[in-house]
Amino acid sequence: MSGSGREAQEALARFVGELKRLRQLAGAPSLNTLVAISASLRQPLARSTLSDKLTAKSLPDWPFVVAFVNACLAHADQAGIQLPAELTDLSRWDAEHWQLLRIADAARTEDRLRTAAHIQLGRRSGGTSPPAQPGPAGPLDQVTPRQLPAAVPSFVGRRAALARLAALLPADGSAATVPIALISGMAGVGKTTLAVRYAHQVADRFPDGQLYVNLRGFDATGPAANPAEVLREFLEALGVPAQRVPVGLDARSGLFRSLLAGRQVLVLLDNAGDADQVRPLLPSSPGCLALITSRGHLPGLVTIEEAHPIILDPLSRMEAYELLAQRLGMARVENEPEAANRIIAAAAGLPLALAIVASRAAIQAGLSLGRLADELTEPAVLDSFSHGDPRADIRTVFSWSYRNLDPTSARAFRLLGLHPGPDVCVPALASLAGVPEAQAGRTLAALVRANLAAEQLPARFVLHDLLRAYAAELVAGHEPETVRREALGRLLDYYLHTAYAADLLLYDQRDPISLAPARTGTAATPLTDRAQAWRWLAREHQVLLAVVGLAVDARFDTHAWQLAWTVNTYLDRLGAWQEQLVVQERALVAASRADDRDGQARAHRNRAVACLRLEDYDQAHDHLDRSLALYTTLGDAIGSARAHLNLGILAERQGRYQQALYHAEQARDLFTAAGNTNGTANALNNIGWYHSQLGNYRQALDRCTQALVLQQQVGNRYWQAHTWDSLGYVHFRLDHQAEAIRCYENALVLWREAAERYYEATTLTHLGDSQHAAGALDLARDAWQRALEILEQLGHLDAEKVRARLRSEPTQSAPTRSV
Incomplete structure (x- = not known):
């Protein structure tokens, strides 16, 4: 046995030994008692599973560990037994279980490498050796993420808040729990600036990395960040390959905490909306630190997770004066002290407002502070953000920065109010504005310099939520409806045509759809291979979901259902089936409103795909029946054939193999009549498969062999996989x-x-x-x-x-x- 193999066996023995110790200390309940308790807790354990796992015959999976531990804890509680704290902490079990899996994974990797070496040696010597068996991906590479945004150079005050943050980290690093700091306060008060500043100050105490995300909890124009999507990004940043990221929120959260076990990582969760958005993203290892910013106080997080609340007030007059002096120079401020004080009073101590004022004053060196102070008395624009206090209204401050833009940049900023977010790339702005990408890039750089946008990631730009609301008001008030609609059309054209190109690169066997030509002025992102296509879809994943909703709301109905069709296979392969359901529901609304029967037929079938994945068979049957009826009315033989294929799959999953065979044969006949070799081959494979389920193995072998020959002729590698699987079963x-x-x-x-x-x-x-x-x-x-x-x-x-x-x-x- 290899060294890794022995280590894996020893690790398994240690882990099982701890399970047995817990059982013994909990009063030594019998296995039958544990089975009964687990059933009452709705975490059922099978008697055979208990015997198998407690004799170390196989690795225990995480649901088993949770159910076993909880059953033992319940028995101890019933018997009035006090258990050691380390045996009652599920996070500790989680960390040790993950370590066990990593050791076992490493051992399997070593075995595969050794097998490959034996095979190579056998080839060199002319001998034979057993075939190498495929194995799982190897252990995760250690990755050190460094995601903190750059700290703002001009920083003043906040000494009390910084002292409270510093007190959370013991000097000797001996924290028994994860310190959680919750920095709350009104919009523009500098929560993010403080959190980022402190994170940079203590980054060296977290050598295993720093993670950052903007949760967009109070974004005025778009949805808050989905914790499951954030966890996917965190896991990939920590080195988890995309193919190994779990689908469910709980699974992703568990893996995230397991990866951080024993590591020292700082997690900055910016702009949180509520406690539920935050909880799955919190680390559980005592060596970590969580910093959270939010406009809300999040009392649940303080009560349950014992987060330390730090409520950030506006800057004092002296701090605001210091900030203005840092940005403009002390001499200029001292030359107009009365005007400077009026500016500070009007900005209400909001660092964001002061930064934008200072930006305009710095750019226009000849503009007096008195003139700036006078302009602060202009009427407010963003009533929804006034909080009932005129001093806290920063609309006028925004307008200064906006009015100082050149006409091209000002127009671009307005048009960004049409974009659904959460972020925007250069080609998207180029399409909105109908300008070359180089000009759009320069414009975004100008907006960043004017503090009207931020480059959060390379070539991806975000607007502060207040600024996005301000841009939305500007575009509604300054651009005619025809101009807004034409800009939206170009934006939707960009996402639709680029997503469609990516879809064809990744899934080249899909039946094409006909897109209208992109409008003049629409940018293009050339995609030349599968890797580029996947990266583009992954980057734009959340934007594409938002764009489908935007297309429906703006009544661009053809764009809506075609975008939904285009991203359907990507979402399906990714396992994002709930998102797939929502997207196709929107597609149905749009296609029905446009009386587009082809769009309706495709949306019904794609929604059925998601229902099949989620095993909602009644809904799947309803949508497939509607899809087939529409295709029949349209005289679309290929569409009808595909609906029959899906109806066959549905029948198979319900154990009706004869009915499944009927649908597959109907599909084959329709594909053949239409001259669609791909479809014929796929139907033949399904026919062979259903014959195998009926016990007709010779017919199954014949049909699947025919299917494989056709699939190899047309190069359909995806469906070859299905057919190889069918042949293997036969x-x-x-x-x-x-x-x-x-x-x-x-x-x-x-x-x-x-x-x-x-x-x-x-x-x-x-x-x-x-x-x-x-x-x-x-x-x-x-x-x-x-x-x-x-x-x-x-x-x-x-x-x-x-x-x-x-x-x-x-x-x-x-x-x-x-x-």
């Missing part, structure tokens, strides 16, 4: 295990190439079945375990079928067809 049923294993391994290569995690899990499950039937029990359990890990990350109900295999002899159930 050979498995015919007891040709060596051939079945070969087919499954071919399918796995293609699934990983397509980043198709769900079907990778189904093929791994059946690879394990064949390995088990061939007597390779360890390889079988390894394949099932890897399948289970993927399904748990996806939050898919098929995980229970795999757990059943790991608990006992495998049951033969089939992977499902592609939707």
Whole structure:
């Protein structure tokens, strides 16, 4: 046994030993008692699972650990037994469980490398060696994120707040819990500036990195950041490959906290909306620090998480004077002390307001402070942000910076009020304004210099929420409806045409749709390969969701359903099925309003895809029936065929294989009549698959072989994976295990190439079945375990079928067809 293998066995033994110690100290409840308690807690444990895990026959999964620990704690509580604190802390169990998984993962990686070396040696010597078995991705690389925004050079005061923040970190680094600081206060008071300043001061105490996110909790024109999406970004920043990021919020939060166990990381959560948005993003390792800024006081976070509240008031008169002097020079302020005091009074001690005033005064050196002070008496513009106190109204301050822009930049700033956010790229602004990208880039740089925008990430710009609201008011009041609509059209054209190009690069076998030509002045982002396409979609993920909603609200109905169609496969492969549902619902609204039956048919079918993924079969059936009826009315044979394919998949999942076969044969006939070789091949594979489920193995082998030949002719690698999987299952049923294993391994290569995690899990499950039937029990359990890990990350109900295999002899159930 290798060193890593021994280490993995020892780690498993230690972990199981701790589980046994907990059980013993909790009063030594019998296994049957634990089963009964876990059922009452709605975290059921199976008797066979308990025996298997407590004898260290296999790695315990996290749901088992949670259920076992909670059952033991409940028994101890009933018996009045006081348990050691370290055994009652789930975060401690979480950290140790994650460490166990990493050790086991490293051991499997070493085994694969050793197997590959044996194979190479066998080739050199002319001998033979067993085929290498596919394994999971190796252990995560240690990544040190450095995400803090740059600190603002001009910083004054806040000594009391800084002292309170410093008091949260013991000098010897011996904190027993995670310090959480909640900095709250009104908009523009300098919460972010303070948090970033302090974070930079203590960054050296967090050598494992600093994470930052703007949660947009009070964004006036767009949705707050989704904690699940933030966690995806955090996990990738910490080195988790995109393919290994779990789908569910709880799974992502658990993995995030596990990754931070034993590490020293600072997490800055800026502009939080409420406690629920924050809680999943909080680290649990005592070596970490969480800084939160919010306009709200978030009392729940203070009460439950014991966050330390720091309420930030406006700057004092002396602090505001010091800030103005830093920005403008002491001499200029001292030359007009009365005007400076009026400016400070009008800005109400808001650093943001003072910064914009100073910016204008610095740019126009000949402009007197007295003139600036006089202009502060102009009428307010943003009533919703006045808070009932004229002194806190910074609309006029915004107007100074805005009016100082050149006409091109001023127009661009207004038009940014039409963008849904959360951030904007250069080509998007170029499209809004109808100008070349170089000019748009220069304009954004000018807006940054004027404190009207910020470059939060390279080439991605954000507007402070008050500034976005100000821009929205300006564009509504200064630009005619025709101008606003034409600008929106160019913006939607940019996102639609670029997303469509990315979609075709990633999924080139999709049936195309016809897009109207982009309007004159629309920018283009050339995408030349799959990697570029994926990166663009990932960067624009949240923007694209917002743009679909914008298109619906603005009644650009064709753009709305075509954008939804374009991002559908990306969201499907990513596992973002709830987002897929919402997007397709909006597409249906738009296509129905436009009386576009083709758009309705596609939206119904795509919504059914998401329903199938989420196992909402009644909704899936309803949407597929409507889609098929629309395609039939339109005389669209290929659309009808695809609806039949999906109806077959639905019937299969409900165990109606004869009905599934009927739909697949209908699809084949329609595809063949239309001359669609791709579709014919895919239908043949499904026909073969349903024959295998009916026990007609020879017919299944014949149809799947025909399908594979056609798919290889047209280069459809995604559907080849499905067919290799089907052939593997047929050979498995015919007891040709060596051939079945070969087919499954071919399918796995293609699934990983397509980043198709769900079907990778189904093929791994059946690879394990064949390995088990061939007597390779360890390889079988390894394949099932890897399948289970993927399904748990996806939050898919098929995980229970795999757990059943790991608990006992495998049951033969089939992977499902592609939707």
